[in-house]
Amino acid sequence: MNIGVFVCHCGSNIAGTVDTVAVAKAALAYPEVVFATDTMYACSEPGQAGIIEAVQKYELDGVVVASCTPRMHEATFRRTVERAGLNRYMFEMANIREHVSWIGKDKDANTNKAAELVHIAVEKLRRNTELTAGEFTINKRVMVIGGGVAGIQAALDCADGGLEVVLVEREPSIGGKMSKLDKTFPTVDCSSCILGPRMVDIAQNPNITLYTLSEVESVDGFVGNFDVKVRRKAAYVDWTLCTGCGECAAKCPSKKTPDRFNEFIGKTTAINIPFPQAIPKKASINAAACLMLTKGKCGACVKACPAGAIQFKQEDEIVTEQVGAVIVATGYDLFDFTQYGEYGGGRYPDVITSMQYERLLSASGPTEGHIKRPSDGKEPKDIVFIQCVGSRDKSIGRPYCSGFCCMYTAKQTILTKDHLPESQSYVFYMDIRSPGKGYDEFIRRAMEEYGARYIRGRVSAIQPKNGRYLIKGVNTLMGDQVEIEADLVVLAVGAEAAKGAPQLAEKLRISYDTYGFYMEGHPKLKPVETNTAGIYLAGSCQGPKDIPSSVAQGGAAASKVLGLFSKDKLASDPQVSSVSLQRCIGCAKCQSVCPFGAIEMTQFRGMTKASVIATVCQGCGNCTSACPQGAIQLSHFTDNQILAEVHALCPY
Amino acid sequence: MSRRYAYYPGCSGQGTSREYDSSTRAMCQELGFELIDIPDWNCCGSTPAHAVDHLLSASLVARNLAIAEDMDVEGIVTPCPSCLKNLKTSQHRMLRPEFHQEVQRVLGRAVRADLPIKSVLQVLVEDRGIGWIAQQATAPLTGLKVVPYYGCIMNRPPDVMRFDDPENPMALDNLLTAIGAEVLPFALKTDCCGASLGTTRRDVVARLSGRVLDAAAAAGADAIVTACPLCQMNLDMRQAQINKANGSSHRLPVFYYSQLIMLATGQQGERVGLDKLCVSPFSLLESLGPQAGEVRS
Ligand SMILES: Cc1cc2nc3c(=O)[nH]c(=O)nc-3n(C[C@H](O)[C@H](O)[C@H](O)COP(=O)(O)OP(=O)(O)OC[C@H]3O[C@@H](n4cnc5c(N)ncnc54)[C@H](O)[C@@H]3O)c2cc1C
Ligand code: SF4
Ligand code: SF4
Numbered sequence: 001m002n003i004g005v006f007v008c009h010c011g012s013n014i015a016g017t018v019d020t021v022a023v024a025k026a027a028l029a030y031p032e033v034v035f036a037t038d039t040m041y042a043c044s045e046p047g048q049a050g051i052i053e054a055v056q057k058y059e060l061d062g063v064v065v066a067s068c069t070p071r072m073h074e075a076t077f078r079r080t081v082e083r084a085g086l087n088r089y090m091f092e093m094a095n096i097r098e099h100v101s102w103i104g105k106d107k108d109a110n111t112n113k114a115a116e117l118v119h120i121a122v123e124k125l126r127r128n129t130e131l132t133a134g135e136f137t138i139n140k141r142v143m144v145i146g147g148g149v150a151g152i153q154a155a156l157d158c159a160d161g162g163l164e165v166v167l168v169e170r171e172p173s174i175g176g177k178m179s180k181l182d183k184t185f186p187t188v189d190c191s192s193c194i195l196g197p198r199m200v201d202i203a204q205n206p207n208i209t210l211y212t213l214s215e216v217e218s219v220d221g222f223v224g225n226f227d228v229k230v231r232r233k234a235a236y237v238d239w240t241l242c243t244g245c246g247e248c249a250a251k252c253p254s255k256k257t258p259d260r261f262n263e264f265i266g267k268t269t270a271i272n273i274p275f276p277q278a279i280p281k282k283a284s285i286n287a288a289a290c291l292m293l294t295k296g297k298c299g300a301c302v303k304a305c306p307a308g309a310i311q312f313k314q315e316d317e318i319v320t321e322q323v324g325a326v327i328v329a330t331g332y333d334l335f336d337f338t339q340y341g342e343y344g345g346g347r348y349p350d351v352i353t354s355m356q357y358e359r360l361l362s363a364s365g366p367t368e369g370h371i372k373r374p375s376d377g378k379e380p381k382d383i384v385f386i387q388c389v390g391s392r393d394k395s396i397g398r399p400y401c402s403g404f405c406c407m408y409t410a411k412q413t414i415l416t417k418d419h420l421p422e423s424q425s426y427v428f429y430m431d432i433r434s435p436g437k438g439y440d441e442f443i444r445r446a447m448e449e450y451g452a453r454y455i456r457g458r459v460s461a462i463q464p465k466n467g468r469y470l471i472k473g474v475n476t477l478m479g480d481q482v483e484i485e486a487d488l489v490v491l492a493v494g495a496e497a498a499k500g501a502p503q504l505a506e507k508l509r510i511s512y513d514t515y516g517f518y519m520e521g522h523p524k525l526k527p528v529e530t531n532t533a534g535i536y537l538a539g540s541c542q543g544p545k546d547i548p549s550s551v552a553q554g555g556a557a558a559s560k561v562l563g564l565f566s567k568d569k570l571a572s573d574p575q576v577s578s579v580s581l582q583r584c585i586g587c588a589k590c591q592s593v594c595p596f597g598a599i600e601m602t603q604f605r606g607m608t609k610a611s612v613i614a615t616v617c618q619g620c621g622n623c624t625s626a627c628p629q630g631a632i633q634l635s636h637f638t639d640n641q642i643l644a645e646v647h648a649l650c651p652y
Numbered sequence: 653m654s655r656r657y658a659y660y661p662g663c664s665g666q667g668t669s670r671e672y673d674s675s676t677r678a679m680c681q682e683l684g685f686e687l688i689d690i691p692d693w694n695c696c697g698s699t700p701a702h703a704v705d706h707l708l709s710a711s712l713v714a715r716n717l718a719i720a721e722d723m724d725v726e727g728i729v730t731p732c733p734s735c736l737k738n739l740k741t742s743q744h745r746m747l748r749p750e751f752h753q754e755v756q757r758v759l760g761r762a763v764r765a766d767l768p769i770k771s772v773l774q775v776l777v778e779d780r781g782i783g784w785i786a787q788q789a790t791a792p793l794t795g796l797k798v799v800p801y802y803g804c805i806m807n808r809p810p811d812v813m814r815f816d817d818p819e820n821p822m823a824l825d826n827l828l829t830a831i832g833a834e835v836l837p838f839a840l841k842t843d844c845c846g847a848s849l850g851t852t853r854r855d856v857v858a859r860l861s862g863r864v865l866d867a868a869a870a871a872g873a874d875a876i877v878t879a880c881p882l883c884q885m886n887l888d889m890r891q892a893q894i895n896k897a898n899g900s901s902h903r904l905p906v907f908y909y910s911q912l913i914m915l916a917t918g919q920q921g922e923r924v925g926l927d928k929l930c931v932s933p934f935s936l937l938e939s940l941g942p943q944a945g946e947v948r949s
Contacts, residue, residue, distance in 0.1 A: 341819020461819075463839035466870070 003122055004035040004060040006051055007096070007114070008042035008067035014101040019111040023066065023096070026115040030122045034058050042067050048080045055084035062086070062128060064121045066094040066114060087130035089574070089636060092121040116649060123648040127641045133571040136615050138224030139324040140565045143168060145216055145504070148176020149547055150539025151329030152198050153554025158327075159207035161562045166321050167202065168230055169212045173261075173278035174199055176331050180261065182361035182369075184547060185411040186442040192277050192364070199279040209321075213284060215500075217318060219507045220597070222618065223534030224324045224570050234314040235284035236293070237271070241309035244281035246273055248301035248310065257289035259366065263356040265374060266366030271301045271310075276364055283309075325534045325564055327557045328518060330504065332495040332540040335390030335398065343389070343491060344462050349375040350469065351462055351489040354385075354408060361415050371419050373488055376467075380423065380487035383416055384471045385409050386459050387429040391494030400515065402494035403544040406433045409492045410443045413452035425452040426484055428459050428473055436548070455482060462489055495544035510535055517543045528557040536560050575636045576617035577624060583631035584609045590623035590632050599623060655779055658720040658767070659687035660739065662732035662881070663695050668889075669732075669881035671925025675910040676731045676772055678923035682914070683780060683788065687729065690720050696738040699848055706745060711758040713742035718763040727768035729775055731910070733806040733880045737813070739769045744812050771806070773879050773909065774815045777823050782830045789916040792832025795940045799838035799873040800824035800909075801864060803845060803883040818842070824909055828877060831916035836871045840864050845886040854890075858897035861886045865894060865902045874936055875905040877912060884908060888930045905933035 005027040009015035020038040027036040035058045041047045042065050051063060063081050067073065070093045078088040096114040104110045140163060144155045147169030155167045167174070178184075179199075181191035202208055217229040237248075252269035259266050261274040270289035273281055283301075291298035292312055302310045334355055338346035350373045352360075363369035373380055387409055391402040406429065413425040432454075434440045446452045457474040464470075471484045497516025505512045510530040511519040518541050521529035528536050536557040539550035564570075577590075577598075586608030591599040598616040601608050610632060612623075623632045630639055665673030680687050693716050702709035717739070720728050730736050746752040746765040756762055770778075776785070802821050810818040819842065828835045845864060846857030864887060868876050878884045888906035895901055906929065914924045915937075926933055 341817055345820055347820075461843075463843075463867075465839075465867075 001032045001061045001126060002034045002059055003030075003032045003062050003064065003125060004051070004054050004058060005030075005033055005037075005064045005066065005118060005122070006042050006047075006054075007036070007038045007118070008047070008065065009038060009040050010067060010097055010101075011041065014067070014097050014114075017101045017105060017107050017110050018096060018114045019107060020114075022111050023114045023118060027064075027118050027122070030119050032126055033122060035060065043073050043076050048076075048083075051077075051080050052084040055081065055086060060084075060086070062090040062092070062125045064092045064094060064118060064125055066096045066118050066121070068097040069095050069099075087132075089131040090125070090128055092125040092128070094118045094121040119648045120645045123644040124641050127638070127644055128636065131574040131635055133574050134614065135569040136224060136572050137569050138565065138567070139226075139322050140164070141166065141321070141323040142325045142327060142561050142565075143226070143228055143321060143323040144327045144329060146176070146328065146330035146498075146539070146541065147171075147174030147202070147210075147212070148329060148331040148539060148550070149178045149195060149198075150331065150541075150545075150550040150554040151176070151327070152195075152202055153551045154327045154329055154538045154558045155208055156198065156201055156205065157555050157558030158561055159205045161558065163207065163561070163565060165205075165208045166228075166230075166323060167208055167210050168214050168216060169210070170215045171274070172213050172235070172282070172284045173274050173280070174202060174210070174212060175277075175279070177355070178547060179275065179277070180263070180355060180362070181358050182363075182365075183411065183415060185407045186436070186438045188411065188414065196277045199277065203279045210280065211319070212280060216504060216507060219326070219509075222596075222616065223532075223564075225615070226323050226326060226534065228321050228323060228326070230319050230321060232317045232319060234287075234316050235282065236287070236290070236310065236312055236314050237283050237285065238309045238311050238314070239280065239282045241307045242282045242305075243307050243309075244273060244278075244283070245306065246283070247304040247306060248283050249273065251300045251304035253298065253300055254289050254291050257286055262359045262366045263353065265352070265356050265359055285310075325536065325561045326508065327536045327538055327554075327561065328504070328508065328510070328530075328541055329538040329554065329557075330498045330501060330541040332544060333498050335494045335496050337389050337491050337493050339396060340389065342459065342461050343386070343489075348462065348464060348469065348489075349373075350380075350487065351491065353491055353493045354405065354412065355493070357412055357490045361412070361419065369419075371416065371488075378487070379420060381420075382468075382484065382486040383423060383425050383488045383490060384459075384469075384484055384486040385413065385425060385427045385490045385492060386471075387427065387492040389491040389493050390496070391492075392430060398494060398496070398515075400544075401433060403433070404546040405492035405494060407436070407439060407442065407546065409490075410434075410446035410452070412490065413446045414450045417450040417452075425450075426471075426486070427452055427454045428471075429454060429456055430458070431456075436546070457482070495540060498541060501541065508532065508535055510537075517541065528553055528560055534564065572615055573619060575619040575634065576614045577612045577619070577621075577632050577634045578614075579610045579612060580631045580633070581609055583629045585629055585631070586610065587628065589626045589628065593622045593626045595620065595622065654684045654686045655775070656686045656688065656725045657727055657729045657775065658690050658723050658725040660690055660693060660696075660716060660720075660728055660730040660735060662730055662735040663698070664732060664881040664885075668885055669908075671928040672731055672881055672884070672908045672910065674923045674925050675908060675914055678919065679910045679913050679917075680772065682917055682919060683776065683785070685729075685775065685779075688723060688725065690716055690723070690728070692719065696735045698734065698738070702738060702741070707751075707754060707758065709738060710742035710745055710751070710755050713739050714746070714755045714759055714763045714765065717743065717765050717767065718759065718761055720767055721764055725767070727770060727775075729770055729772050731772045731879070731881075733771065733803060734882060736769065736771050737805050740812050743769060771815070771879070773806075773823055773827075777827065782826045785827060785913070786830035789831040791916055791918045793828075793912060793916050793940065794832045796833045796912075796936075797836060797872060797874045798828055798833050798877045798907075798912075799836050799868045799871055800828055800841055801838070801845075801868075801876050801878050801883060801887070802841050803878065803880040804842055804847075806879060807842070824877060824879060827909060828912065831913060833877075833912065836873055838867065838871055838873075840867045845883045847882055847886070850886055850890060854893065855897070857886055857890060858894045861890060862894045862898045862900065865891065865904060866898075866900065868904060869902055873904065875907055875933065877907050877909050879909050891931055903931055905929055905931045905936055907933065 024036040094117040220227040254270035259268040359365040459473040538553040538557040697712040846860040
């Protein structure tokens, strides 16, 4: 075998602390290495051309590139050797950047380690075999989880691209947070006017199957062929019969039911349609509040319903959907401010969240768009807004900026002035973060045209005083204490990961950060991909995002899925396990450790033998370490290859 | 079972808040706490020491800690939040080995600085429990409307003090409810009274303590209950000054919680020290009827 070694400088990233020339020279002494050189940027056009040229000139059978992590460029170099006429698996990478130059300062030691890593790669490559990918057909249906504005955009774009879409939303209606907003920055256009038509499109698009009041139960399979079980929770109403007339809610005597959609401002009925524009426009029963379901008597809705749709005996139903890709768009939830004692810890009725305020502003909200204090229904005159509540505060484990609260607070001061021209708004802020298009101008408008008074500083206490509230704080620009009396206090609560986000991530086998937000494939280059093939992200499930960015990501995720589905077949990874029939004793240990259910026990001439379903195997290698016989081997990572690597490092 | 604590009385207990000291000692005796004075204790340095020099302040504190370490006790208790804050802050600073070394050098002796340090209020609530205290209240203060005033340092900084909620503490609320008083919600319970500015900037105290008095009166309280000698002094002794400065006319007795516990457990007399209060509480207590004890001095 003729092996060529290429040691990359990565500019000064590697060459700064590794003597690349010396590493190349050392490589020439390793068995079967016939050519070794250093190269400035192996991944660049001339770098790759150099590799191809050497393969041809020295009749190389295999190539080692010593450079960065394989996660960065393994695919790049596999294509390079393929272009040079070799099998793509006749290639090995030695990571001398992340594993050497970036973590050590001692040049001699680094050079030594780099040479050893190259040695390991050479020994492995000597035992590589040519592998060829198989093909498998893909199921060109896509599931979108989460029906906020990001999920809606993704579903519509996929459906317009001709795909069958299954949209799963856990609330009774799609729309997400945006459906609760009154108007939206920076144009102050009506939220339901721009979102409503899109929601209707979802309901009317024949390519879209909509499951609301539903959650993902389990996910099996892999890119191209996922099996997803969805739990459709009991609505206690047969939605095939329900016409959305609302007669049931009008007659329901349980009128003190907490109103989730209205952020618990005001009450609703046990059976209800959450809001007039709900999609689907179907009634559902809140079991905890329903007199029939809790006490066994009532049934007023049964009598009221002209369609006979009420079904107290309805149970959760599990449906299985086969899809080839999944877009996760589960959004965010709001920080629970009651852990801040200085804001009253939730004890004061007129200290409310920004989302509650949106509901007060909304014409379809509990006060029909009149701003009224929750405590006494009076119109407030002085309103204090406090920003960064649960954002940028290390002490409560929320060091990040929620990104959109500066903007929506400015919007809310503008709307406040529109609703109550006599009112005065005050905003306590830490810094103003408004980097979007037209955003800073918008903040200035709130200050200059709408007279919102901005005070840079934090609030130390909110105290009730003669039916109003005294807000004590600091003005850090003036170096002074400030006290403001107000009728209403609105807290710009920050964003946190959606409830249950980590649990869903584990079902999908995608990763999430410390705060529960999902991890993108690469922070810059793969913003809507995940590290699990076939699973994509959109919107604020990946981190707080405003509507324009969420919509952009919804579209981007859809285009990734359309790209994936533009092929009829996907190449299967040949790095899978296989069983040697002679060696296998049928103990089934491999089957018990395989996390993907890729191993079946079969009969071969009357004997039990393990057998790997190649399309299901993910190449994790668990089985190879469990097998007492060494009967099951993972291609490209056989026991012999791994031992050869170990021997290269520890020859004695 | 009686519990043994080293007792750090604090300087104000020797002067302006004698009734706090005597009622605390008496209360502890009644409730089964053995308080043993730290022999030859010295001033903790109060506000001035730590304002100019942390090493000085910690050394003043450490001497007391070192003496207490030779006693056979569960920990150190003090009634005064200001002393408590100095003791605990110095102990906290001594977690840094270099600083600890430095203090020992100044002191000329070893100090472990590891005895638990708590307020009397904290051990009462934690060792005995509110339910148990309620059972001891044989003469409950039925009808007495109070607001509890914790002052600004009793629970702060929270990482050092480690007791109760720094924004909405409830220990006094619960304790006073347990002995039969009607505790009214009080938003200013952790506000500052103006503290030692009473000597240099009376206008500040008139403003800050004035607010506490206004808010207590607006809440409908008959009296304010404190656990801090300085708060008590500002609200009680300066109440007339404050009234004058603000044009108000409050006549709100300002009790130490220990005094009320004594009353509720049927004790009276000199140790309770009600006659030491500047705003006399006697007509208020009489108006409550006989259950609150025959409290005539
Ligand atoms: C008070 C306030 C005002 C705002 N005003 C503006 C504004 O004026 N302009 C602007 O651009 N932005 C504004 N925003 C930001 C805006 O809300 C977000 O940008 C937007 O809602 C993000 O959309 P999304 O689809 O990513 O997430 P979401 O709106 O949170 O939607 C996520 C959806 O997924 C569902 N879901 C969650 N978990 C699951 C699960 N496990 N299974 C199934 N479904 C699930 C949820 O029920 C929800 O329907 C505001 C935010 C707040 C808090
Ligand atoms: S967007 Fe503004 S208010 Fe929101 S967390 Fe960031 S800085 Fe604070
Ligand atoms: S390598 Fe083995 S354990 Fe891992 S997925 Fe494949 S068959 Fe299962």
